[in-house]
Amino acid sequence: MQPNGRSETERTPLDQAARAGWMYYVGGMTQDQIATELGVSRQRAQRLVSRAMSEGLIHVRVDHPIAECMELERALMQRFDLQLARVAPSAGAGVDPAHAIAPLAASVVEKVMDCAEKQTIAVGTGRALRAMADEMRTMDGKHHKLVSLIGNISPDGTASNYDVIMRIADKVGAPYYPMPLPVFVESEHARDLFYGLKQVQVVEQLAAHADVTFVGVGQMDVTAPMMVDGFVDPEARNELEAAGAVGEIASWVYDENGTYIDSLHNRRIGGLRAGANPDGMVVGVAGGRAKYPAIKAALKGRLINGLVTDEHTARFILQ
Secondary structure, eight states: OOTTSOOGGGOOHHHHHHHHHIIIIISOOOHHHHHHHHTSOHHHHHHHHHHHHHTTSOOOOOOSOOHHHHHHHHHHHHHHTOSEEEEEOOOOTTSOHHHHHHHHHHHHHHHHHTOSSOOEEEEOBSHHHHHHHHHOOOOOOTTSEEEEEEEEEOTTSSBOTTBOHHHHHHHHOOOEEEEEEESBOSOHHHHHHHTTSHHHHHHHHHHHTOSEEEEEOEEOSTTOHHHHTTSSOHHHHHHHHHTTEEEEETTEEEETTSOBOOSHHHHTBSBOOSOOSTTSEEEEEOOSGGGHHHHHHHHHTTSOSEEEEEHHHHHHHHO
16 A cells, blocks of 8 residues: 555556656656666656656756857847846747747746735736746745736637636735636627726726736737637738737737737727836747747837747847
């Protein structure tokens, strides 16, 4: 019997994968040693270690600063007058950039959470932020406040897949204030009525004084999550294309100059624009070829004054 009362045969496959991953990445054991310890073949031990990584049971971070990435960070800060720039090594072809930059972005959030002074931290949504939240370690951040910039109800009434505020709050124990609205409201009139609610006004006031804001930066082509997930209908898409839309932050769409577009789409958003506090820092977490124009426009228009990205994206932006 094991200390937890289960026999060896009652362990789940994930239990064994987690144990093998711990032995390999933390304990520094070889696969032969793991096989002996677990009483399995070397091939089985290798598969268990691989599964620990693929299932997200193990998170790897490279703490040593890489000289080329640091040079890119300095160049980004100088070129775009940024408060913060962090560049992760590109993970190679076929790797989702959102997952490649997530550990680095998580370390930036953790540094904010480690601050003894109370902070109000606003967050957007998106795959990159969700990956960032999943990479964060559990820590004590209960003296801070978390506030969402955008509603979390999809067009079909289900919760948005990319809402991250609860994920971060679970990791740090901080009180959080979700935006109690759909991502898009049916009409401008309905949006105005929602904004008269006390709960929405509380969120709006907190976001207006956010010390730090973390947002994703989305592209506006056919691969954009807003298009794929049905948040933008064909009529609205045509309107935005005609207006020169290249990117979105918290669903607010902007053009190549980083200027928010005056459109029915933007007037129906159930949420707030990032950067309401002129003294706050707005950190974009984004990378990948599809997002190049959106990130560059956001920097050009000063929609963000901080960036966490990968080295390929950084090099393109600096060209």
